[in-house]
Amino acid sequence: MNEIIRDKIGAIEFRMLSPKLIKKMAVVKVITPELYDADGYPIDGSLMDLKMGVIDPGLRCRTCGGKVKECPGHFGYIELARPVFHIRYIPLIYIFLRSTCSSCGRLLLPQAEIDKWLKKMSEVDDEKKAIITKIIINKTKLIKKCPHCGAKQERIKLVKPSTFMQGSTKLTPIDVLERLKRVPDTDSELLGISPAAGRPEWMVLTVLPVPPVSVRPSITLESGERSEDDLTHKLGDIVRTNQRLLENLSAGAPELIIEDLWDLLQYHVTTFFANNIAQIPPARHRSGRPLKTLTERIKGKEGRFRKNLAGKRVNFSARTVISPDSHLAVNEVGVPEVIARELTVPERVTEWNLKEMKELVKNAPHKYPSANYVITPDGKRKVISDETRGAILEELAPGYIVERHLRDGDIALFNRQPSLHRISIMGHRVKVLPYKTFRMNLCVTIPYNADFDGDEMNLHIPQTEEARAEAEILLGVENNIVTPRYGLPIIGAIQDQITGCYLLTKTEELFSQEKAAELLASIGIFELPKKPAMKKGGVKYYTGKQIFSMILPDIDYIGTSKNCPYHNVCNNPDCKYKKVIIEKGELKQGVIDAIAIGAEAPKGKLTQAIINKYGNEVAIDFIQKAALLGINFLQRHGFTTLLTDTDLPQEAIREIKDAFNHAEKKIDEIIKEYHEGKLKAYPGRTVRETLEFKIIEIINRARNRTGRIVESYVKPNNYTMIMAKSGARGGVLNLALMAASVGQLSLRGSRIRKGYRNRTLPHFKWGDIGPAAGGFVRHSYKGGLTPTEFFFNAITGRDTIMDTSMRTPKSGYLQRRLINALQDLKVEYDNTVRDASGRIIQFTYGADGLDVTKSDHGKLLIPKEEVLK
């Protein structure tokens, strides 16, 4: 019984249901459209007949005797008074009608040819069979006379959705049924229905299977009123129309009335299968809502596959707005108490925790650390309420399971959509906090790509020991500092945290022992550096470097900072100030910037060094402390960004002006050369393209010069510059944009060319290809743009927005398809990458077997010789 049967599915084959089989699998013939009698009891022979299964608790199925969850449900059937078409078979019926003789039903090909194709078909696989069928259909299209009986063939037309016309006469389903019956098995096979799969006449319905009630359960509303499923409604329509048609037929009613009823029956049967067919008005509910019938149940995003099978709703999860909290550890998540009371962790009662568990039950259900449910050893789940608490407390013993509230230290999975990454879901430690938002440390905003402008995130509580272990070891934040994408930290300090550390380690200022102790205490360090830098009047003084060193573990590190901290423009490539030296956990020289403690791409080198020597736990603690130290120092130091940050001295403005004037003059010369036809083309380029390249080159050179001018003239205490140099946010380019010049705007990789005839805007002369007409913005954002510059800026701005809004869904869909295709690939214990059926995709993971996460930016941590040993 409990033995697991393992086997591979070789193939799945779909066949047609024959009328005989429909009747055979049915347990009841449905004849009455009314569902319940006066007492509200299901009527025999109705759509709710008890033989078709039960949905009410307490009742038993009249076919199998099973109760609600035991009885799988049984089919019924409706004997249709007149045959109707199955809407999904209309295209196939059409093929049959056109390719077979209207009088003898044979395929419209000579016998010799039929034999030839049959032989061919028996030799090939299914895919090729479909091709043969297509060829045959095309061949029969032109035949006007049956090669078997000689009857003249009239072309049959399909009037959508479901009417066949032979000349001016309409073919009724009865006519079609008769014709399909005449098609021999051999000919049917050539048209795509092999005898094993069924007979073509089965495509016209004479009986209709009625799905079991468990497929279309009715809901009892609070008022006691019953609300039926959409399918039941539709089947009711079919039964009602069918009965009326039957009565009219036996009463010998006029042909006109019968025709109308027949068409109505066709409509109801069609909409039972699909309710969104073109040319057919969708069947509606009384409220005006279109009914959800068979096709709609399966198809699309809201259908069975994508809604219920590929993705499911889960319990033990929560979602709310996120907000930042620098005082939480990086691997913690702040959970609101209201959520902590709702989410539970099952805990088995043992001798050792009995007292604790009893205490929790005692507190239930109103106080916070308590429990919501108790599960008895025989699997019964009991709610703890004021009434039941006493009894539960009494019986609680080892073997019981208490579903206790979430509390500090529990492990939870934290997630932000879109989950494009494996690090979009990580395991955090719960910290129960007041208020109603999830709180998180700022350093994990990078992997989640989160901000706090209203972002919401999800929380899931693992319920088993295995799941908890996995959440901790595989998904834990501390074990995901290094991204598998390029092997450097993706968790690290950001923005002001970096600025703070930068300024702290750069400043010459000395901290009195009082100030130093206060700053260190704010990050939870309650001792001072060993040796004061200076002693004066009995007061010890410390440097910023010494204070930062307090959070460093004993480590040796030599690196470079992003920029030389002492010169705005440092022309010395191996400037000694750029060197960062840490000896035995003591920052001797250099500054701490984004390269050392930041996150993403070439940043986080110091963090990486700490991981290599001390592992993830020490590193995550270091990140948290460094970030908090940075913020706390910056708060005391003071930091802002000013309008005057973008002020430049007169000489600088003059220099910039000169640079542009010079460039414009040069461009004018080249344009003149071009017009005179003296310009020489670059190899493989036209003269015009060459001109374009040259103009862009000159402009770029001028722009770069202005950038350097800005860099060299800004004051050292310029806040924007500090952010740029420390790598906290923005770059020199952003400052140049505000202070000096916006520069060349580009639209799809070239200068702006669109607009009017031979010019970009009516403000320019015809044929003007100079810098200004091509979207060159000479002015700065602060200085203000000219009207044409402003307009060009708006063009590129809008184009960028359109571009991103169209690219996002496209790349999202590509991602979805990739994930679907690759989701079952797995690295096995022998280092091979295999799919679910054990087929090898790679013989060694990534051909080098390297776990990027455990490497240093893709390089091995241990020298190659060591590995080979």
Next chain:
Amino acid sequence: MEIDIFKNKLVPKSRILKEEEEKELLEKYNISKKQLPRILVSDPVAKALNAKPGNIIEFTRESKTAGMSKFYRVVVA
């Protein structure tokens, strides 16, 4: 004109495995031939080696990260 495709530096070195080697390989990974990556008989490399369906071709690839690595494909029709 006959071109030796193996002279191109982008074409990896390849050879057909001997029967004992085949057995050894399948045993090493505990697989059947069906579970190997495939290559068509009509593939230029398979043609050049004159491989028959069922043969296993060994590719020796050079890469920046891995140095040398071996890859195997079974020839299919």
